[in-house]
Amino acid sequence: MRISDCGFNEILNKALVTGDLSREEIVFLLSLEDEADVKRLLETADAVRQACVGDDVYIRGLIEFSNMCARNCSYCGIRADNPDVHRYRMPIDEIIETAEHVVSKGIGTIVLQSGEDPWFTADRMREIIRGIKARADCAITLSIGERTYDEYKAMKEAGADRFLLRHETAVRSLYEKLHPDCSFDERQRCLNDLKSLGYQVGAGCMVGLPWQTVEDMAEDIVFVRDLNADMVGIGPFIPHPGTPLGDHPAGTLAQTLKMVALARIATRNGLLPATTAVGSIDPFGREKALKAGANVVMPNYTPLKYRVDYEIYPDKKCINEDPEQCHGCMQARILSTGRTIGTGPGHSLKHLR
Numbered sequence: 001m002r003i004s005d006c007g008f009n010e011i012l013n014k015a016l017v018t019g020d021l022s023r024e025e026i027v028f029l030l031s032l033e034d035e036a037d038v039k040r041l042l043e044t045a046d047a048v049r050q051a052c053v054g055d056d057v058y059i060r061g062l063i064e065f066s067n068m069c070a071r072n073c074s075y076c077g078i079r080a081d082n083p084d085v086h087r088y089r090m091p092i093d094e095i096i097e098t099a100e101h102v103v104s105k106g107i108g109t110i111v112l113q114s115g116e117d118p119w120f121t122a123d124r125m126r127e128i129i130r131g132i133k134a135r136a137d138c139a140i141t142l143s144i145g146e147r148t149y150d151e152y153k154a155m156k157e158a159g160a161d162r163f164l165l166r167h168e169t170a171v172r173s174l175y176e177k178l179h180p181d182c183s184f185d186e187r188q189r190c191l192n193d194l195k196s197l198g199y200q201v202g203a204g205c206m207v208g209l210p211w212q213t214v215e216d217m218a219e220d221i222v223f224v225r226d227l228n229a230d231m232v233g234i235g236p237f238i239p240h241p242g243t244p245l246g247d248h249p250a251g252t253l254a255q256t257l258k259m260v261a262l263a264r265i266a267t268r269n270g271l272l273p274a275t276t277a278v279g280s281i282d283p284f285g286r287e288k289a290l291k292a293g294a295n296v297v298m299p300n301y302t303p304l305k306y307r308v309d310y311e312i313y314p315d316k317k318c319i320n321e322d323p324e325q326c327h328g329c330m331q332a333r334i335l336s337t338g339r340t341i342g343t344g345p346g347h348s349l350k351h352l353r
């Protein structure tokens, strides 16, 4: 699509003021190639971020408590059929103790992530959630995949505040191609259940997936806007050699930053992480994402002996580093971008309204 300079100004102005862009306009912005034009897009997103959520960057402490997984997502390194993964489950006591330690560092949210591990029943998750809440003053985000309404309800009642369940791609045919053993409708059902149960809900997608077009990516932006997602995690696809997609090229930094910018423009006051994946394809990927609309970081606090085995993609940032080092490193990175570190739980502003 060719849009005149004057049209470009008009679209950027709309992006700044309302974010109410059409699919066509989103495709146009995602297709920008000229460096100066892309810079203007990212700066517009940064201005929206400044106006809608301010300068605070929230730090969430990530604990990857199990890499057991029943599913076979064709991009993911810990998929069930990958025989080369050394599988682990952290004991419940150790999960609670790790969370307590992270909160003692001044971090207000614990993110509990795992593969789809049925051993962690809703009852066991409740024990973990209650154990953490009894010992530490923090918000809890779960990222454990698809469950029934009743399980989500039980975990919410036990005190879970938020749930991250990336929609992965909003295009049904692409979703089905990437998830041979799952259903697009079921993923949507989960997101809707989580919303109706009062969780702050995080959706999100990968950028540069095999077969994905800019039109597909525009669907992701429209999707998170329509869902009114509280959080949106966006990272590049990174091929893992132990998966069926191991030979495909990775998503690029440039395209990922444009998607983060569009997500900011579309969600206005959403919580947008500068993801570990974007930090894994570029040494300053997270700082660049923070300047393109992001306002959250999720450093990894998984004990070192486990984290080496949570390899959803290769060369994952900090996979060999001591959690203590990550703590200082992340704070320095935030401050280097001229931003401030958020205190408290950093709840969704959408939810408070």
Ligand code: SAH
Residues within 6 Å of the ligand: 075, 076, 077, 113, 114, 115, 116, 143, 144, 145, 146, 164, 165, 166, 168, 205, 206, 235, 236, 237, 238, 239, 240, 277, 312, 313
């Ligand atoms: N089992 C949980 C958590 C999955 S891991 C769930 O289903 O929600 C968290 C995210 O990592 C996934 O949602 C996916 O978007 C991302 N991911 C997995 N493999 C990846 C890869 N090869 N490259 C980039 N991101 C990947």
